[in-house]
Amino acid sequence: xxxxxxxxxxxxxxxxxxxxxxxxxxxxxxxxxxxxxxxxxxxxxxxxxxxxxxxxxxxxxxxxxxxxxxxxxxxxxxxxxxxxxxxxxxxxxxxxxxxxxxxxxxxxxxxxxxxxxxxxxxxxxxxxxxxxxxxxxxxxxxxxxxxxxxxxxxxxxxxxxxxxxxxxxxxxxxxxxxxxxxxxxxxxxxxxxxxxxxxxxxxxxxxxxxxxxxxxxxxxxxxxxxxxxxxxxxxxxxxxxxxxxxxxxxxxxxxxxxxxxxxxxxxxxxxxxxxxxxxxxxxxxxxxxxxxxxxxxxxxxxxxxxxxxxxxxxxxxxxxxxxxxxxxxxxxxxxxxxxxxxxxxxxxxxxxxxxxxxxxxxxxxxxxxxxxxxxxxxxxxxxxxxxxxxxxxxxxxxxxxxxxxxxxxxxxxxxxxxxxxxxxxxxxxxxxxxxxxxxxxxx
Numbered sequence: 001x002x003x004x005x006x007x008x009x010x011x012x013x014x015x016x017x018x019x020x021x022x023x024x025x026x027x028x029x030x031x032x033x034x035x036x037x038x039x040x041x042x043x044x045x046x047x048x049x050x051x052x053x054x055x056x057x058x059x060x061x062x063x064x065x066x067x068x069x070x071x072x073x074x075x076x077x078x079x080x081x082x083x084x085x086x087x088x089x090x091x092x093x094x095x096x097x098x099x100x101x102x103x104x105x106x107x108x109x110x111x112x113x114x115x116x117x118x119x120x121x122x123x124x125x126x127x128x129x130x131x132x133x134x135x136x137x138x139x140x141x142x143x144x145x146x147x148x149x150x151x152x153x154x155x156x157x158x159x160x161x162x163x164x165x166x167x168x169x170x171x172x173x174x175x176x177x178x179x180x181x182x183x184x185x186x187x188x189x190x191x192x193x194x195x196x197x198x199x200x201x202x203x204x205x206x207x208x209x210x211x212x213x214x215x216x217x218x219x220x221x222x223x224x225x226x227x228x229x230x231x232x233x234x235x236x237x238x239x240x241x242x243x244x245x246x247x248x249x250x251x252x253x254x255x256x257x258x259x260x261x262x263x264x265x266x267x268x269x270x271x272x273x274x275x276x277x278x279x280x281x282x283x284x285x286x287x288x289x290x291x292x293x294x295x296x297x298x299x300x301x302x303x304x305x306x307x308x309x310x311x312x313x314x315x316x317x318x319x320x321x322x323x324x325x326x327x328x329x330x331x332x333x334x335x336x337x338x339x340x341x342x343x344x345x346x347x348x349x350x351x352x353x354x355x356x357x358x359x360x361x362x363x364x365x366x367x368x369x370x371x372x373x374x375x376x377x378x379x380x381x382x383x384x385x386x387x388x389x390x391x392x393x394x395x396x397x398x399x400x401x402x403x404x405x406x407x408x409x410x411x412x413x414x415x416x417x418x419x420x421x422x423x424x425x426x427x428x429x430x431x432x433x434x435x436x437x438x439x440x441x442x443x
Contacts, residue, residue, distance in 0.1 A: 259309035278436035298413035311407035335395035344436030
């Protein structure tokens with residue numbers, strides 16, 4: 001049976017954990033009989049308390065092989081047995097020494113046994129001693145504890161950083177909330193001031209309406225009081241009516257003449273024109289100028305001569321005289337793309353305007369309008385201030401431009417119109433670079 005003895009001798013036999021890769025476990029010497037153990041026990045009874053607590057004598061590590069299964073010589077075995085017996089006798093002889101000297105002797109024996117490595121070729125009989133050898137193994141528990149601690153530190157650091165980030169975000173939200181509250185309070189004050197101003201304006205407007213009504217009542221009462229003034233007002237109304245009738249007759253005559261001239265010169269069918277635009281070139285970052293290659297042609301179809309004869313004829317005459325060639329689009333505002341007699345090449349604008357006036361086409365004779373041809377999206381109309389300025393409706397302006405001449409609609413080249421509408425502007429009104437009208441021809 002294997003019995004492991006505890007005490008200082010075990011620590012000596014096992015050695016320091018850092019001294020080597022092998023440890024030795026002494027077993028009970030089965031070669032000794034019960035009487036031998038009894039003698040040892042009786043002898044130990046005469047020892048002092050410290051001496052009785054002392055373990056078996058240290059065994060010289062010179063005689064202990066690293067591997068008990070390794071083969072050895074029989075003479076070597078006998079020699080080792082004799083050395084062990086001598087050591088045991090020496091231990092019995094020194095057992096009467098004081099405990100302190102005995103501990104020093106044991107410590108010296110341990111140091112000697114550590115300094116001398118065992119011979120792996122020696123063999124000890126199985127009846128006397130049995131030695132186990134093994135390689136140290138790293139403790140799985142200590143590794144798990146280390147990994148757990150490292151993981152804990154990582155999670156703790158991550159939690160601290162997340163908490164710090166959350167605290168910073170909370171501080172930012174608090175600052176933003178304070179700013180927002182200040183702005184809301186300021187907006188509330190401004191709203192109250194605005195409501196007060198609107199109330200004052202409503203009062204002023206009500207007072208103005210009251211004054212206008214009072215003035216009209218007074219004028220009517222004065223008119224009834226003065227019969228001569230009433231007669232004068234009737235005469236003026238009659239003259240105005242006669243003038244309006246005369247103007248209507250003149251408009252009808254102009255419309256008939258324009259229609260006939262247009263039929264004689266351009267035919268009475270569908271009339272289309274093609275307008276070629278000249279977009280500004282692109283300038284790259286390195287300063288290289290690249291010519292424009294995008295869509296640049298627009299095809300328009302004229303309104304019926306029965307609806308808009310004078311406006312259609314005036315625009316066709318401008319094209320025939322070549323007056324629109326060289327003009328440019330200058331404005332993108334209020335859902336219109338307006339063109340004017342301003343040269344895109346930077347030449348004199350007065351010279352271009354004189355060309356229109358010399359041809360008698362600086363303006364239409366009157367503002368012709370037909371409800372059957374309204375200012376819908378992608379239609380063409382003359383400006384309210386008169387020709388030769390015209391514009392493209394980029395949206396439905398039927399209600400906005402009632403009364404202005406609308407004489408054509410776009411049937412092809414919508415991509416060029418969209419491109420024109422997306423050109424950069426200054427103050428959302430003027431084009432940064434004018435888009436030229438290179439050529440306009442009647443198809």
